Amino acid sequence: MFEGHDTTASGISWLFYCMSLHPDHQARYRDTIEWEDLGKMTYTTTCIKESLRLFPPVPGVSRQLAKPITFSDGRSLPAGLFSLFIYYAPLLFPQIFDPMRFSPENSARRHSHAFLPFSAGSRNCIGQQFAMNELKVALALTLLRFKLSPDPSRPPIPVAHFWMAVC
Numbered sequence: 359m360f361e362g363h364d365t366t367a368s369g370i371s372w373l374f375y376c377m378s379l380h381p382d383h384q385a386r387y388r389d390t391i392e393w394e395d396l397g398k399m400t401y402t403t404t405c406i407k408e409s410l411r412l413f414p415p416v417p418g419v420s421r422q423l424a425k426p427i428t429f430s431d432g433r434s435l436p437a438g439l440f441s442l443f444i445y446y447a448p449l450l451f452p453q454i455f456d457p458m459r460f461s462p463e464n465s466a467r468r469h470s471h472a473f474l475p476f477s478a479g480s481r482n483c484i485g486q487q488f489a490m491n492e493l494k495v496a497l498a499l500t501l502l503r504f505k506l507s508p509d510p511s512r513p514p515i516p517v518a519h520f521w522m523a524v525c
């Protein structure tokens with residue numbers, strides 16, 4: 359249920375929240391809807407990526423090292439080690455919603471692994487294209503009918519929370 363269900367629900371919810379705080383981006387998103395070719399909706403893609411950056415539905419992934427790794431500074435990790443990569447670091451990354459971070463020019467200046475909401479490598483998300491289209495369509499259909507605005511009486515409350523499953 360986690361893959362493809364909770365992830366997309368969380369992604370859509372936070373995307374709506376981000377857009378509700380930014381009526382200017384809502385208007386621009388509305389104006390750039392291209393039903394014939396979802397791939398051409400580049401502005402919408404930037405908004406979705408920026409929302410996934412600020413509020414990643416999957417905040418990290420874990421791996422067990424199949425072989426030892428030695429880093430450039432000489433430190434190394436042994437084979438068999440369980441490691442956890444956390445993408446969500448609100449105190450380290452800019453918290454301002456700015457879709458232009460993901461413009462083609464700005465993205466080209468970054469390492470391809472600097473942004474990994476769908477993970478990377480052989481076990482990355484097989485549903486990422488589907489998920490991106492799902493988010494685009496859900497927001498487009500909503501914005502064609504509604505204006506989103508935040509509910510000031512119920513702001514999101516950050517919770518210090520960490521869970522780990524051992525199988």
Ligand code: HEM
Pocket residue numbers: 361362363365366369414415416419420474475476477478480481482483484485486488489
């Ligand atoms: C915003 C939505 C989504 C996000 C953020 C997301 C994120 C991720 C991430 C980070 C992983 C990798 C986990 C890891 O490396 O350990 C993953 C794996 C996976 N995702 Fe998604 N996902 C999303 C939507 C979907 C959808 C819509 C589907 C299916 C239609 C899907 C199917 C899967 C499957 C089957 C895997 C496991 C792949 C494997 O282990 O080889 N995901 N997802």
